[in-house]
Amino acid sequence: MNGERDRGLWITAARARGARHSEGMNPLGSESVFLVGDARRAGHPRRWIDGGQFDRPYRGVRALHVDDGGDQPHLQQRTAIVRAALVFAAHMHPAEYFSHTTAAIMWELPLPLLPDAQPHVSVPGRAPRIRGIHGHQIDPALSRVVEHPTYGVRVADAATTWAMLGGMLRHPYDLVALGDAVVRVPRIPGHSARIERDAWGTLADLEAAVHAGRRRGASPLREALARIRPGVASRMETWVRLIVIDAGLPEPVTDHDVFDRHGGFVGCVDLAYPELRIAIEYEGDQHRTDQRQWHRDIEKHERLADLGWRVIRVSRDQVFRDPASIAQRVRRAIDAAR
Template identity: 50%
Template sequence: MGDYFDPEPAFTTGGARRAGFTRRDIDADFLDRPFHGLRSADAGVPADDVARGEQQLSAISRKALQFHAYMASHEFFSHTTAAVLWGISLPLLHDEAIHVSVCPPHRAPRGAGVHGHQLATRGVTITTRDEQDLRMTSAAVTWALLGAVLRHPYDLVAAADSVIRVDRVPGPKGRVIAPALGTVAEMASALLPKRRGVVAQRVALTRTRAGAASRPETWTRLTIVDAGLPEPETDVDVYDDSGEFIGCVDLAYRRLKIAFEYEGDHHRTEKDQWYRDLSKHEALARSGWRVVRVTARMVFVEPHILIGLARQALRERA
């Protein structure tokens, strides 16, 4: 093999030949072949203990990086691929193919593992992200394109919530870690009248709230509201009667001292997280708070249990 060619994360077969690699080198069994004319030294087999959704997100991100190695200058990532790269909340997708778009007069790309699109120039904003200078639609435009993909109205809201979320350190010494990816106004401006899903997206924008840290938190809030119960606040900092900071809760009826905490699997399996949760919940209880602990099954499979617990907590504090 050539001495001065770095194959990470992906390389074209033509580039490899020019660098001195032989055809036998390029066709080696240990190299992955994500697309025609492309090789990668990273087959990217996820660890067995990674959740299925996280596996999918990792796979899409990896394929996008690989495709970027020979992407044309007029091409850019869009739809769910751009959403993954932005970190926008998504449900489990039907496939791991990447979405690549162009604007006229260019033609949409074709190939195995690629969904190609030609988008109208109007309403498309393209930006670059990360040290790799990945070209993709802006976060607001990305969300607007998801209307043709996400079928559940709660998922449209969850995606919008993640666009406007400000990542922060809570408490009296809190600080902003990362600003919002976009605004409600920017998402509204990115909607095109005749695009599929636009009506549902306009409704979704009226229901989006800043502060939701995950898709399950958005689903929890909307499930409670759609059951006819009052809407809880999101991302609430809680202090005890002496003004000491206790912690931040996912959702809350502040006046009634009712908190909803979504507990993903890492809350159970990561010891440090488990101890932090235990300490916070004990402190909340000492300060008179009622904590409703919410699981994925309650949100996505048995919402009547979540609704029943919310109603019970409200009755107790009425």
Template identity: 40%
Template sequence: MARRPRPLPDALGDAFSVEQARVAGVSSGRLRGSDLLRPFRGTRMRPICVDDDTSDDDVSPMMREANALQAEIGRRAQALATVAPPAWVFTHATAAVLWGLPMPLHLLRLVLDGEPRAAIPPRGLDIATLDARRAPRGSGMCGHQLKSTMVSVRSRHGLRVADPAGVWAQLAPLLTIDELIAIGDAIVHIPRRRGMKRGTSRDALGTPAELAAALVAGRREGIGKLREALPRIRVGSASPGETRIRLAVVRAGLPEPDLDVDVVAADGTPIGYTELAYPRWRLLVEYEGDHHRVSRAQWNRDIEKHAACAAEGLTVIRLTSAHAYPSTGPAVRRIRDALQRAGWHP
């Protein structure tokens, strides 16, 4: 029977450098153990233990894959940071993952897996030097040379990361216009605070003004896509699905919906808020992501909210990803029909 590897000191964390391990008393032999991953030269990572019995069957395979890829990119970034020079900065797709932006699955796959069918190797983690003569080089990395005037460096999870607005501009060569709009929506989104209270622009990752400034900060690859995406970005869209539906209804000739709307009863009692709304036609559109299904508390809140809306004479359309992917046709048809029943005419 194979011997179990000797436990590592908890102080090392999930990812660490060889030098950190040696200082913590880990032997060279233990660092050569087959159970440790070696994402970059001079680094090690603990393996991830996956318990299939605890996987959530309600989460789609694509969502589960995206979550796993995002977690792995974050782990590798922590590993690379242990041996990176202090001036290096995470940028592009890697920075977007670190900021928690909704990255499309195809780009997440490209970072770590590449495109095997097209013989395209993995992109690797995006890391940059500012105002330097040479970009970073090494296995598992995608090096960049950037001007400091085009990047504002911030701290995220203890790492040096390009600011969200700058990351949005950096992603232009890698994403479609609609994907850039979804990323922009996520950056300017102002999350609700406890008790449904509205936040402020300080609660967002960035502002529309910061996106506009990033666009003109210097010569950008994909500038045409950025210019087309910027005026379509809105404050109030909380997910790519909501952005996708909003863009689809406008392109179909329907009125543009209001976003992140407070719903209040006639006597002034707060009912909640809705993702998309047409107040003039007393129509609310709810886009329900996975958390609406898997969270019992959220499910109960939704039932109470929809009952209160019905009591106020409001029509609620409930949409899921099935109405928006792969085609937005079902969502557009349901919204158009409801608007026409409420008195809207094209």
């Protein structure tokens, strides 16, 4: 593929809003797709179009085959869903938009492992019935649709996405975790507290989405809304916070910066009781596999101990298999500190 006949052949999600690219073969890597009709008009033979290097996700569409590799099922699934969505975006109807769990993944909101990687597509009119797609008919009053800042496709905004999942997520903690992620303002901890980006939405946005009209899962949404907090960096941190609260313990502070007596920055802890000098840290797998992260954690926890802090470290296995043990450890630490 080269020259003028290839101009505009390779497309991505930008195709959905009328844009084309002219950088030659596969300018945007693994997410490049093209329409069969465009390839034929560009002079490519059918044998090439139907070659084994391309997947056939939908009728009339080809996508460069990509092996996402890796051994992390959540990451693999999120990659597969985004890729499938961008492929479908090549021939989306102007009224269609990505929604539900697909929109959540595009907004990088935390989800449990999903039953499949098929994109969710919504429309005000009749729900799309297309192989490989979960189609939905949504009342326009219940959905605010925007152009995604990264992918350039039509997508339910983050607050709407959260509300759409009120009837889909099985565990109430996950609905809170999703809301925590919507209102979170990522920052660089320490003296500067530099903001990395604005939140995808506010508590007021979430409340407006709940009260926009009758929707599935309204009761779980209202219950979750009261428990959402800013400053929570991960799904597991939400789970740990709620495990502690639901055990009858005081609510810990989120995203807490600790400084020494001279004003030097010691570190940021996931959850804390500052007046008792108790920190609760979730140890994700990256804390084990990333050597630099591991060494930073050791240094931070040693400095916290020097300042009289008690650090309670929590693993994924404890969260899902033995949550009561987390609450017991926190309770013992609180009793000892008082």
